[in-house]
Amino acid sequence: MTDELTPETPDEDEQPIKQRKNGLYPGVSDELAASMKTGWADTELRDLEPIEQAPNTARRREALSRRFPGERLVIPAGNLKTRSNDTEYDFRAATEYVHLTGDQTEDSVLVLEPRENGEGHDATLYRLPRSNRENGEFWLDGMGELWVGRRNSLAEAAALLGVDCADVRELAGSLREATGPVRVVRGHDAGIEAALADKVTAERDEELRVYLSEARLIKDDFEIGELQKAVDSTIRGFEDVVKVLDKAEATSERYIEGTFFLRARVEGNDVGYGSICAAGPHATTLHWVRNNGQVRSGDLLLLDAGVETNTLYTADVTRTLPINGTYTDLQRKIYDAVYEAQEAGIAAVKPGAAFRDFHDAAQRVLAEKLVEWGLVEGPVDRVLELGLQRRWTLHGTGHMLGLDVHDCAVARTETYVNGTLEAGMVLTVEPGLYFQADDLTVPEEYRGIGVRIEDDILVTEDGNRNLSAALPRRSDEVEAWMARLTRQRA
Numbered sequence: 001m002t003d004e005l006t007p008e009t010p011d012e013d014e015q016p017i018k019q020r021k022n023g024l025y026p027g028v029s030d031e032l033a034a035s036m037k038t039g040w041a042d043t044e045l046r047d048l049e050p051i052e053q054a055p056n057t058a059r060r061r062e063a064l065s066r067r068f069p070g071e072r073l074v075i076p077a078g079n080l081k082t083r084s085n086d087t088e089y090d091f092r093a094a095t096e097y098v099h100l101t102g103d104q105t106e107d108s109v110l111v112l113e114p115r116e117n118g119e120g121h122d123a124t125l126y127r128l129p130r131s132n133r134e135n136g137e138f139w140l141d142g143m144g145e146l147w148v149g150r151r152n153s154l155a156e157a158a159a160l161l162g163v164d165c166a167d168v169r170e171l172a173g174s175l176r177e178a179t180g181p182v183r184v185v186r187g188h189d190a191g192i193e194a195a196l197a198d199k200v201t202a203e204r205d206e207e208l209r210v211y212l213s214e215a216r217l218i219k220d221d222f223e224i225g226e227l228q229k230a231v232d233s234t235i236r237g238f239e240d241v242v243k244v245l246d247k248a249e250a251t252s253e254r255y256i257e258g259t260f261f262l263r264a265r266v267e268g269n270d271v272g273y274g275s276i277c278a279a280g281p282h283a284t285t286l287h288w289v290r291n292n293g294q295v296r297s298g299d300l301l302l303l304d305a306g307v308e309t310n311t312l313y314t315a316d317v318t319r320t321l322p323i324n325g326t327y328t329d330l331q332r333k334i335y336d337a338v339y340e341a342q343e344a345g346i347a348a349v350k351p352g353a354a355f356r357d358f359h360d361a362a363q364r365v366l367a368e369k370l371v372e373w374g375l376v377e378g379p380v381d382r383v384l385e386l387g388l389q390r391r392w393t394l395h396g397t398g399h400m401l402g403l404d405v406h407d408c409a410v411a412r413t414e415t416y417v418n419g420t421l422e423a424g425m426v427l428t429v430e431p432g433l434y435f436q437a438d439d440l441t442v443p444e445e446y447r448g449i450g451v452r453i454e455d456d457i458l459v460t461e462d463g464n465r466n467l468s469a470a471l472p473r474r475s476d477e478v479e480a481w482m483a484r485l486t487r488q489r490a
């Protein structure tokens with residue numbers, strides 16, 4: 001990684017150079033400064049077409065405007081975060097901002113300004129403009145385009161996103177002087193929050209955040225299409241993993257993680273969350289993301305991973321695979337029990353059903369199996385009433401999915417967990433059984449086995465559609481699928 005241009009004078013701080021009042025920079029000759037101002041071609045992009053989701057984001061902004069009439073609404077994208085010293089994490093724009101704009105640019109802020117006549121809002125997207133070549137920002141500032149790459153001009157961004165754009169460097173000052181009610185989405189841009197510190201309250205800001213979370217509960221056609229793209233790429237990523245399990249056995253779970261990540265970066269933006277590549281007893285740890293364990297023939301691999309598209313919609317799929325391609329009798333018994341529970345859960349997903357119904361259906365099947373196997377004393381209704389199955393089922397059976405892997409997370413309980421399913425919702429169904437390696441309440445042969453099966457389910461007008469149905473689930477189908485891919489490898 002190249003370092004930024006630093007001053008030649010030894011007493012200067014080795015930070016990106018800041019412009020001096022006289023327009024000169026230490027270590028830069030007048031001749032070089034003059035040369036860098038001229039001789040550049042006009043690269044302005046013209047006749048741009050709006051991004052595909054522009055009509056959708058416009059409708060979302062209109063709905064937001066109707067919900068908070070007469071109030072200024074401020075939704076930041078967020079800023080770069082330091083990873084270490086002078087390097088930053090890859091930027092991922094705030095979900096609320098992306099949902100309302102389709103944009104992913106750091107330091108940007110969407111502002112809905114109430115019109116003086118009280119009818120609706122004017123939306124403005126505040127962004128950094130192109131780097132200034134006259135004052136040297138282009139090549140001497142650490143965030144200049146010479147260092148980090150070209151960004152869209154304000155005119156280009158306006159054409160692409162379908163919303164007026166202005167220089168974000170002017171925003172904090174205007175917000176400090178603004179009057180009237182205002183709300184901001186907190187947690188993404190400390191500078192914007194500071195500018196509004198004496199104008200906002202936590203309670204009112206939380207109302208805005210909750211509304212924006214609930215606005216994502218029902219997906220439009222564009223979003224469903226993006227989620228299907230994410231799932232399709234994820235399925236190809238699972239196929240990639242099966243083809244290299246022999247190499248993973250020679251290295252570690254990280255070979256699996258890296259293999260799936262390659263698919264995510266080639267076909268999408270990234271992984272939607274830290275991939276869980278849990279082999280052997282690690283499969284009993286729900287969020288095993290260290291991925292530094294051994295991969296052994298005869299064990300199971302619990303792979304929970306999802307590709308995030310370039311528009312930031314993520315899949316979330318889990319399969320539990322026999323590393324050598326064949327389940328043992330006990331592994332198959334446990335896997336088939338989880339599969340039966342998932343089938344019951346998926347069948348309960350339909351418009352008008354309570355959100356909790358699919359969880360309850362899956363938990364009943366798992367409780368029945370645990371009683372049947374003699375691991376917990378029945379009857380089943382008693383087990384469910386006391387929650388005794390949860391020692392081994394551990395978690396809820398699913399969650400909303402979208403721009404976030406756990407989408408709509410701050411929606412009100414009455415509209416989400418205690419709410420009713422509607423067409424257009426997308427959720428996961430993911431029951432599991434986990435027998436910890438040190439669990440003395442189960443026979444020794446169960447210990448260290450963890451199984452989860454997870455699919456992404458769209459609620460339709462007449463039931464549901466499994467977006468990830470192309471990835472085999474039934475144990476015999478999984479074995480046949482793995483055998484076919486292994487033959488291709490050979």
